[in-house]
Amino acid sequence: MTLQIRPFVSDDRSGLVQAIDAVCGESRWMCTVRFEPTPAWTHALEEPRCPCHLLLVVKDAEHVVSWCRAFPRVGRSNAREATLGIGLLPPYRDRGIGIVLVRRSLNWAQNVGYQCVRLTTHPDNARAIHVFTCCGFASTQRIAEDVLEMSCYLAGLSTA
Numbered sequence: 001m002t003l004q005i006r007p008f009v010s011d012d013r014s015g016l017v018q019a020i021d022a023v024c025g026e027s028r029w030m031c032t033v034r035f036e037p038t039p040a041w042t043h044a045l046e047e048p049r050c051p052c053h054l055l056l057v058v059k060d061a062e063h064v065v066s067w068c069r070a071f072p073r074v075g076r077s078n079a080r081e082a083t084l085g086i087g088l089l090p091p092y093r094d095r096g097i098g099i100v101l102v103r104r105s106l107n108w109a110q111n112v113g114y115q116c117v118r119l120t121t122h123p124d125n126a127r128a129i130h131v132f133t134c135c136g137f138a139s140t141q142r143i144a145e146d147v148l149e150m151s152c153y154l155a156g157l158s159t160a
């Protein structure tokens, strides 16, 4: 199986939305049951080349099987911060793809001058927490019973 990891282009849109809907519908770890585009998502889909964000897709032949995104985090502090989100269809999990995508996203964020990348996950999502910890994230705060925030400070981080 040859998988392609590359930035999203407009032609990927319906396949990407299908993949997100599938992961949201199947996985109890996502915060919505289907794709619900935020303004940042709408911008990323409509302006794929805008340098403020990174949206990676993984394709197996013509099918989008995974995504990883880093979007600017607005209005929280003076620091340049991004948020990260990721998902893979079930057959593609536990093959090392998630770690590659997160590291690649952190490397991008570091290179374009972000200072910190944050994400939220479910406190019981052991696989995701393992992946994020391996990549340099640490737990920051428990925002709610079922929402754990993790942060990765990029200064000096090795993303190789």
Ligand SMILES: CC(C)(COP(=O)(O)OP(=O)(O)OC[C@H]1O[C@@H](n2cnc3c(N)ncnc32)[C@H](O)[C@@H]1OP(=O)(O)O)[C@@H](O)C(=O)NCCC(=O)NCCS
Pocket: 023, 027, 029, 030, 086, 087, 088, 089, 092, 093, 094, 095, 096, 097, 098, 099, 100, 120, 121, 122, 125, 126, 127, 128, 130, 131, 134
């Ligand atoms: C979480 C997710 C993005 C990880 O991507 P992935 O490609 O499956 O992860 P990888 O294969 O790169 O790495 C998996 C790691 O977790 C470990 N792992 C697997 N299941 C685990 C578990 N239940 N507890 C702890 N670690 C686990 C694996 O051993 C591997 O670690 P290793 O490389 O040190 O051996 C992916 O599984 C996914 O999309 N899951 C469903 C949706 C989701 O949870 N999204 C994230 C929401 S914040």
